[in-house]
Amino acid sequence: SQTIHQWPATLVQPVGSPLSLECTVEGTSNPNLYWYRQAAGRGLQLLFYSVGIGQISSEVPQNLSASRPQDRQFILSSKKLLLSDSGFYLCAWSPGGGLIFGQGTRLTVV
Protein backbone atom coordinates (compact mmCIF):
# COMPACT_ATOMS: atom_id res chain seq x y z
CA SER A 1 0.00 0.00 0.00
CA GLN A 2 1.03 3.59 -0.52
CA THR A 3 2.20 5.72 2.38
CA ILE A 4 3.42 9.27 2.66
CA HIS A 5 5.99 10.37 5.23
CA GLN A 6 6.68 13.92 6.25
CA TRP A 7 9.14 15.20 8.82
CA PRO A 8 9.77 16.75 11.21
CA ALA A 9 6.38 16.98 12.91
CA THR A 10 7.23 20.25 14.63
CA LEU A 11 9.96 22.79 14.10
CA VAL A 12 10.90 26.07 15.74
CA GLN A 13 13.33 28.18 13.75
CA PRO A 14 14.69 31.72 14.21
CA VAL A 15 14.04 34.43 11.66
CA GLY A 16 16.69 34.39 8.96
CA SER A 17 17.59 30.73 9.38
CA PRO A 18 17.30 28.19 6.53
CA LEU A 19 14.56 25.58 6.21
CA SER A 20 14.36 22.11 4.78
CA LEU A 21 11.25 19.94 5.06
CA GLU A 22 11.26 16.52 3.49
CA CYS A 23 8.47 14.36 2.15
CA THR A 24 8.66 10.87 0.71
CA VAL A 25 6.04 8.59 -0.79
CA GLU A 26 6.27 4.81 -0.76
CA GLY A 27 4.44 2.19 -2.75
CA THR A 28 3.97 4.11 -5.96
CA SER A 29 6.04 5.45 -8.81
CA ASN A 30 6.03 8.83 -10.55
CA PRO A 31 3.43 10.36 -8.24
CA ASN A 32 2.22 13.95 -8.54
CA LEU A 33 3.46 15.67 -5.37
CA TYR A 34 2.26 18.82 -3.67
CA TRP A 35 3.19 21.22 -0.87
CA TYR A 36 0.34 23.05 0.85
CA ARG A 37 0.42 25.57 3.68
CA GLN A 38 -2.32 26.03 6.22
CA ALA A 39 -2.29 29.28 8.19
CA ALA A 40 -4.24 29.49 11.44
CA GLY A 41 -7.97 29.80 10.82
CA ARG A 42 -7.58 29.61 7.07
CA GLY A 43 -7.86 27.01 4.37
CA LEU A 44 -5.10 25.20 2.57
CA GLN A 45 -3.04 27.12 0.06
CA LEU A 46 -1.19 25.29 -2.71
CA LEU A 47 2.47 26.33 -2.76
CA PHE A 48 4.16 23.97 -5.22
CA TYR A 49 3.39 20.89 -7.24
CA SER A 50 5.55 18.49 -9.20
CA VAL A 51 4.67 15.99 -11.90
CA GLY A 52 8.16 14.47 -12.10
CA ILE A 53 11.82 14.66 -11.12
CA GLY A 54 13.14 18.19 -11.45
CA GLN A 55 9.73 19.55 -12.50
CA ILE A 56 8.41 22.16 -10.09
CA SER A 57 5.51 24.56 -10.55
CA SER A 58 4.96 27.42 -8.14
CA GLU A 59 1.45 28.64 -7.44
CA VAL A 60 2.24 31.78 -5.45
CA PRO A 61 5.31 34.00 -5.19
CA GLN A 62 6.95 33.60 -1.83
CA ASN A 63 10.06 33.11 0.24
CA LEU A 64 10.05 29.36 -0.31
CA SER A 65 11.29 26.96 -2.96
CA ALA A 66 10.77 23.29 -3.73
CA SER A 67 12.85 20.57 -5.28
CA ARG A 68 12.28 17.00 -6.39
CA PRO A 69 15.64 15.27 -6.53
CA GLN A 70 14.16 11.76 -6.70
CA ASP A 71 10.93 10.27 -7.99
CA ARG A 72 9.33 9.89 -4.58
CA GLN A 73 11.03 12.72 -2.68
CA PHE A 74 9.79 16.29 -2.43
CA ILE A 75 11.63 18.98 -0.46
CA LEU A 76 10.46 22.40 0.69
CA SER A 77 13.20 24.91 1.42
CA SER A 78 13.96 28.46 2.33
CA LYS A 79 17.28 30.29 2.51
CA LYS A 80 16.06 32.81 5.11
CA LEU A 81 12.84 32.32 7.05
CA LEU A 82 10.42 35.16 7.74
CA LEU A 83 7.96 35.41 10.61
CA SER A 84 5.17 35.11 8.04
CA ASP A 85 6.44 31.66 7.03
CA SER A 86 5.00 30.21 10.23
CA GLY A 87 2.23 27.71 9.59
CA PHE A 88 1.27 24.10 9.11
CA TYR A 89 2.95 22.61 6.03
CA LEU A 90 1.42 19.61 4.35
CA CYS A 91 2.86 17.36 1.70
CA ALA A 92 0.44 15.42 -0.46
CA TRP A 93 0.33 13.08 -3.40
CA SER A 94 -2.41 12.38 -5.87
CA PRO A 95 -3.49 8.85 -6.76
CA GLY A 96 -5.94 10.37 -9.21
CA GLY A 97 -8.40 13.17 -8.49
CA GLY A 98 -8.11 13.58 -4.75
CA LEU A 99 -5.14 14.14 -2.49
CA ILE A 100 -3.60 12.02 0.23
CA PHE A 101 -1.92 14.22 2.83
CA GLY A 102 0.98 13.59 5.14
CA GLN A 103 0.68 14.35 8.83
CA GLY A 104 2.12 17.84 8.42
CA THR A 105 4.91 19.92 9.91
CA ARG A 106 4.10 22.69 12.36
CA LEU A 107 6.64 25.43 11.69
CA THR A 108 7.02 28.31 14.10
CA VAL A 109 9.40 31.09 13.14
CA VAL A 110 10.53 33.12 16.14
Add this chain to the structure above:
Amino acid sequence: GENVEQHPSTLSVQEGDSAVIKCTYSDSASNYFPWYKQELGKGPQLIIDIRSNVGEKKDQRIAVTLNKTAKHFSLHITETQPEDSAVYFCAASKGVGRLAFGKGNQVVVIP
Protein backbone atom coordinates in the same frame (compact mmCIF):
# COMPACT_ATOMS: atom_id res chain seq x y z
CA GLY B 1 -8.78 30.92 -10.63
CA GLU B 2 -11.26 28.85 -8.69
CA ASN B 3 -12.78 30.39 -5.56
CA VAL B 4 -14.40 28.10 -3.02
CA GLU B 5 -16.49 29.47 -0.19
CA GLN B 6 -17.64 27.42 2.74
CA HIS B 7 -20.30 28.17 5.34
CA PRO B 8 -21.13 28.24 8.15
CA SER B 9 -17.69 28.63 9.70
CA THR B 10 -18.78 26.89 12.90
CA LEU B 11 -21.57 24.41 13.43
CA SER B 12 -22.70 22.90 16.73
CA VAL B 13 -25.09 19.96 16.73
CA GLN B 14 -26.51 17.63 19.34
CA GLU B 15 -25.30 14.07 19.18
CA GLY B 16 -27.61 12.07 16.96
CA ASP B 17 -28.74 15.07 14.91
CA SER B 18 -27.69 15.78 11.33
CA ALA B 19 -25.08 18.29 10.20
CA VAL B 20 -24.97 20.00 6.82
CA ILE B 21 -22.09 22.05 5.45
CA LYS B 22 -22.44 23.95 2.20
CA CYS B 23 -19.82 25.10 -0.29
CA THR B 24 -20.02 27.22 -3.40
CA TYR B 25 -17.51 27.37 -6.22
CA SER B 26 -16.93 29.88 -8.97
CA ASP B 27 -15.44 27.98 -11.93
CA SER B 28 -18.07 26.07 -13.89
CA ALA B 29 -15.27 23.94 -15.40
CA SER B 30 -14.51 22.34 -12.02
CA ASN B 31 -15.43 18.69 -12.13
CA TYR B 32 -14.17 17.11 -8.92
CA PHE B 33 -15.35 17.96 -5.39
CA PRO B 34 -13.80 16.22 -2.37
CA TRP B 35 -14.46 16.67 1.33
CA TYR B 36 -11.74 16.39 3.96
CA LYS B 37 -11.87 15.92 7.72
CA GLN B 38 -9.05 17.33 9.79
CA GLU B 39 -8.51 16.49 13.43
CA LEU B 40 -6.35 18.67 15.64
CA GLY B 41 -2.66 18.49 14.77
CA LYS B 42 -3.16 16.06 11.89
CA GLY B 43 -3.27 16.23 8.14
CA PRO B 44 -6.66 16.33 6.37
CA GLN B 45 -8.22 13.00 5.46
CA LEU B 46 -10.40 12.44 2.44
CA ILE B 47 -13.82 11.27 3.59
CA ILE B 48 -15.94 11.44 0.44
CA ASP B 49 -15.79 12.92 -3.03
CA ILE B 50 -18.05 13.46 -6.01
CA ARG B 51 -17.51 14.09 -9.69
CA SER B 52 -19.57 16.41 -11.83
CA ASN B 53 -21.35 13.61 -13.66
CA VAL B 54 -23.07 12.52 -10.43
CA GLY B 55 -25.61 14.43 -8.34
CA GLU B 56 -25.32 12.55 -5.07
CA LYS B 57 -23.05 10.04 -3.37
CA LYS B 58 -23.46 8.29 -0.05
CA ASP B 59 -21.12 6.34 2.21
CA GLN B 60 -22.73 5.10 5.43
CA ARG B 61 -23.52 8.19 7.54
CA ILE B 62 -22.06 10.74 5.16
CA ALA B 63 -23.33 11.95 1.81
CA VAL B 64 -22.45 14.66 -0.66
CA THR B 65 -24.83 16.40 -3.06
CA LEU B 66 -23.85 18.51 -6.06
CA ASN B 67 -25.86 21.15 -7.88
CA LYS B 68 -23.86 22.10 -10.98
CA THR B 69 -26.35 24.72 -12.12
CA ALA B 70 -26.12 26.64 -8.87
CA LYS B 71 -22.45 25.72 -8.41
CA HIS B 72 -22.76 24.45 -4.90
CA PHE B 73 -22.24 21.18 -3.11
CA SER B 74 -23.01 20.02 0.41
CA LEU B 75 -21.79 17.50 2.96
CA HIS B 76 -24.44 15.74 5.03
CA ILE B 77 -23.57 13.84 8.20
CA THR B 78 -26.42 11.89 9.78
CA GLU B 79 -26.66 10.47 13.32
CA THR B 80 -23.69 12.56 14.41
CA GLN B 81 -21.31 11.14 16.99
CA PRO B 82 -18.68 12.87 19.18
CA GLU B 83 -15.91 11.51 16.94
CA ASP B 84 -17.39 13.52 14.07
CA SER B 85 -16.15 16.69 15.80
CA ALA B 86 -13.42 18.11 13.56
CA VAL B 87 -12.73 20.72 10.91
CA TYR B 88 -14.21 19.87 7.53
CA PHE B 89 -12.84 21.28 4.26
CA CYS B 90 -14.47 21.27 0.87
CA ALA B 91 -12.47 21.66 -2.32
CA ALA B 92 -12.93 21.91 -6.07
CA SER B 93 -10.68 21.02 -8.96
CA LYS B 94 -10.46 20.99 -12.72
CA GLY B 95 -7.33 18.92 -12.80
CA VAL B 96 -5.59 16.18 -10.88
CA GLY B 97 -4.55 17.28 -7.40
CA ARG B 98 -4.70 21.04 -7.90
CA LEU B 99 -7.48 21.60 -5.43
CA ALA B 100 -8.86 24.94 -4.33
CA PHE B 101 -9.99 24.64 -0.71
CA GLY B 102 -12.61 26.41 1.32
CA LYS B 103 -11.56 27.91 4.65
CA GLY B 104 -12.94 25.08 6.69
CA ASN B 105 -15.87 24.48 8.99
CA GLN B 106 -15.53 23.58 12.67
CA VAL B 107 -18.15 20.98 13.56
CA VAL B 108 -18.79 20.40 17.25
CA VAL B 109 -20.96 17.46 18.27
CA ILE B 110 -22.39 18.00 21.74
CA PRO B 111 -22.86 14.75 23.69
